Every structure is written in structure tokens, then in C-alpha cells.
Amino acid sequence: MKREREGLEGLKPGLMAWRDILSNRGTTLKEIGEFGLIARIGKWARCDRSVLCGIGDDAAVLRGDLKQDLLLAADMLIEDRHFRIGEATPFEIGWKAVAVNISDIAAMGGVPRHLVVSVGLPDSLSLDFIGRMYRGMRAVSRLYGVNLVGGDTNRADRLVVSVAILGEVPRGRAVLRSGARAGDVIFVTGGLGGSYRSGKHLRFRPRLKESRFLVRRFGPHAMIDVSDGVASDLRRICEASHVGAVLSHEAIPLNPGVPSVERALGDGEDFELLFCLPPGKAARLAAHPPKGLGPFHPIGKIVPKSLGVKILREGRVPRDLGEGFDHFK
């Protein structure tokens, strides 16, 4: 996930191609980046047949019983990387640590059920601070019907909050990144950009209702939550689905104060859902948006892989979509 504003300025213009990463070129984290690291971890990992989808999606999909598959995901927040004490309240830190995990389950079309929380706590933190942080976790857990069932407590130099989440999804119905098809319409569930500056990233509400609605009524082909910026996360869908995409510059919904479409697509931590529907269903959703949910903004189309991942602005030549945030660049 993107959490460091300052990291954006240092980005190289182009990300290494997927095939370069898989060919094991590059020997430092900076060279291979987060994408590259995750690809390698995927190669290092072992899995048996009970793993229906392993490393490389918002959550792993695991064979459960006859009715349900299980979803397992984890996300870690680190002081001075993902938040600063003083800027974020302890309540917000707790809220966010849990909310990002609920968002991962929503992005799979699942229902979040149970959490474990491991913390590294500096000696300097008061019990009051820690209590407020856990109250933030509890507040968002209650709101989404999730149980905090365990974890680990340790001393550390900096505050670390590491959450893992267990969810469930009807058997065979998990929405992966890999199902997008040429012709699908790309939607996003809300405005983009500026989440870090506005503080939304600390208080956001995971789009669980929208996810449940979409899964029950529309069966999205692919879905992801926007954590590293649409530019980066759309590319993940495209890589996993072996397709390309064209976004419409004019259709991108900007949050208040976001100066440009480029920033809206490059900023991370929106935690909106980015999903793909076949054209007929897309027209139906656009024509009859449900009350009290969404919004659902159509922002582009899935195209054949050969066309790449582009953004189209009226009267101009299509441009390659830039990149969002990478933790290691």
C-alpha cells in the first residue's frame, strides 16, 4: 500500500516489466521493487491443492467446506512509514490497521470474520495510547461484524501494528484480479486522490456493502481495492488477466483539492474498489445505481493486451498510464 507521500517524487518513470522481474534480473530491492519482490516470494512459496489462489491477490483463497471457501490476508502498518504519531491519533491508527484488512476481504467479494493483531510497542507509549488504539480497532471491527480473536504483543523501537484477517466467500465465488476480459467496463466506487493529505486514509470505511451488492447482483469479472493508486492497481488487474486497459481522462472522479488526473491516479490509499463488469451488466448498473451505495463511476474499458494500459484524453494521442506507489523505489 502507498502511505508515504514523499516516496512519490522519487519514482522512476517506468516500472520494470513483469518478464524482467520473473527472469530474476536485479539484485536489490530498489531495482526489483515491490512487484518484483512479491513475484519472487510467490516463486519461493510452497502450496498444495487446497490453495485455490495464493500470493498475488488481495487475499488468498483456501478450500473450506462444501459451501464456503476461506480468505486469508495480512497488512502491516509501521510508524513513520504509514503514519506518524501526533499526526494520526491512536484511535485512527487502530482503525486503519483493521480497515485495510477488511478492505482486502471486500476486494475478494468476501465477508470478513476474524482478526489477529500483532503489535510492537515502544516503551514510551502510555497505556492510554494503547487503549485508544485498540478502541479504534474495536470500533471498525464492530461496524463490520469482525471478531478480534488474538495476536501477539512485543516491545519495539517503533510502533508496528500487524493484522491478519480470515474471511469467507461462497464456494468458487471469490472475485480475483485475473478475470477481466476485453470489453469489460472498469468502475471505481468513489473519488480518487488526496487521501493522504485529507486524512481519509486514516478514517476510511471499507467498501464492504458495495462489494457484497456487486457480488450478489453483478458478479464482477475482477476486483481490487485501490491501495497503491489506480494507475498501479489497474496494472495489477491487467497483468493478472492478460489484458490491457484504456481509461478516459474526463471520466476520472477527482476528490476535492486534487490538482490533476495524474495525481488522482498516482496517489494511493483511496481504498475504493476498482472492478470490471461485462458491457450489459455495466449498462444496467449505470442506468439503475442502487440507493445508499456507491457511487459507481465507469472510468474506462478493458482492451486486448496488445493495446497496453493507456489513458485517453479528448483530442489527444493516448498516453501510457503512469505508475502509482512502490514501497521500495
Add this chain to the structure above:
Amino acid sequence: MKREREGLEGLKPGLMAWRDILSNRGTTLKEIGEFGLIARIGKWARCDRSVLCGIGDDAAVLRGDLKQDLLLAADMLIEDRHFRIGEATPFEIGWKAVAVNISDIAAMGGVPRHLVVSVGLPDSLSLDFIGRMYRGMRAVSRLYGVNLVGGDTNRADRLVVSVAILGEVPRGRAVLRSGARAGDVIFVTGGLGGSYRSGKHLRFRPRLKESRFLVRRFGPHAMIDVSDGVASDLRRICEASHVGAVLSHEAIPLNPGVPSVERALGDGEDFELLFCLPPGKAARLAAHPPKGLGPFHPIGKIVPKSLGVKILREGRVPRDLGEGFDHFK
């Protein structure tokens, strides 16, 4: 878990009583200690009826399907707290991070199934280092048939490896800390003490086979893995089961080089299983120890709560058992 040798010397002679902790006395981490913090987190947490056992055991027990319950646990390793780069190899760091989680599932009598791993990686680490660390995780995962299915990657100032594990156990058969009864014999699966000095804590093999054998053949009343030292972990069983215990000084199995029984009981990170069997079954296990498993050392007895937690040495007055390691004292 106990991982800091130097922490031992600073321990206060007595731990706060459980009722003091629950009464909310104490306002700093140092005052309430790890026990106290976990008790409070338990009060802060929310749980519905699908949580059969929440915070306060080695893993949470969650309602699964008709045949299986689910187990969920998490453990975090932090550089300079739980290991030092240079002293521990990257392979060992990876091994240990996963092994401590497998040990948690073994302590519940379950079968470990799936892992998620969140890491905080300093820029200074080479890709080679990270690769070796993941190879350590893979080696122990393979040995125990566990799948590495996902996680999170981040930058950090110090290396953090945070693992969560999902396991399963036949419905209603999880072995809790709370089932010990007066008259039970207390066993431990191996020598105690010196794990930190000998490096065993980095390379240990979780006692999964022993756990499976015990659960199938003996149905232990209570079980825990020795992470903070027998003195501390036996107290956890006693608190949860509302019983007391008497250990036999002469029966404590010392690892080579461990200077005293006190050290053997106070040192942490043995990762042996500490479990309680009713007298008849205990006699059967002692008389016919299985080949290729164990050892199974009887070290004491569960007694009524009013007798406290004591150690008995021949020809001396029974003494209160000291304490093991607490992260925050």
C-alpha cells in the same frame, strides 16, 4: 515469547496478581506487564458466538464446519528484540518466524495449514538476505506441510517478520489451557533452559508429531508451548484452569549447560509442549513411551488452587515458583 536474555535480570520478584490486572490498576506497560496487557486487550475485543476460544490461549478456536474447528494465531519477530542480524542467519530468522507459529497450533492439538507473512524490510538488506530468509520459511513450511499463501511487504528501519497461521482441529477437540484438573500429572516434551544461548530457539522443531500423538491417544486436559519459560507458562495453565501446581525440583529435565533448575524454569523459548494428563493415562504414557516421539517427562502435579504454584525439593519447604519472561518488565 521470551527472546531477550538481558530482560531476565531486570525482572521484579513478583508478578502482579491477576485480579490487580483486571481491576485496571497500573497505568504503564511496565506496571501491568504483558499478562496485564493481554487481559485488557481481551476486555477491549469484541467476539460473537462463532469464537469458541478467543484471546488468551496459544491460538483462537473458531467454529468451522461440521467436522473441523479453525485455529488462528499470530507471532511477530522484531530485529534486536528476538534476534540479531549477524548472530542469527537469515535462514534461521525465517525458520523461527514460521516455527513459532506452527508451535502455537501444535499447542492447541491442531494441524497447521496456511500462513501469511508480513515483513518490514530495511533498505540495507540485500535481496540475497531476503531470499535466504524466505527459504528458511519454506523449509520449515515444507517439513510441516504448511502453505505460504500471502502477506504484505513494507519498508522499515528494522527487520520485522510477522506471521499469522491458520490451522484446523477436529470439532470440539482443541486442547485449551483451561482444562487442567487437580490430580493431573504435568509433562514436558524435552529438556528445558539455555535455548537462547545454544541457538536452539532459532532452529527448533515444533512438537507437532507429539501433539498429534497425544491428542489422538491421550486427550490431554490442557496444553501450552513453552515460550516464556515453564514458570510463566505453567502459571498460565493454572490461571486459566483455576488450579494450582506443584513441580518436583528433581524431575525437571535440564538442557546441557543450564546451571540450575531455576534457570531452566525461567528461561524461555524452549518450545517444548507442557501438558496435563489424568493419573491413569499418565501412568500409561510413562510405562509405554512411544518410539521415535517425545521424550515425555513427568515434572509435577496439578493441585487445588488454594495450594498455589510451588516447587518442591526433597527435604526442603515448598517454595513459590518464580516467574519467566515478561516483554514489558
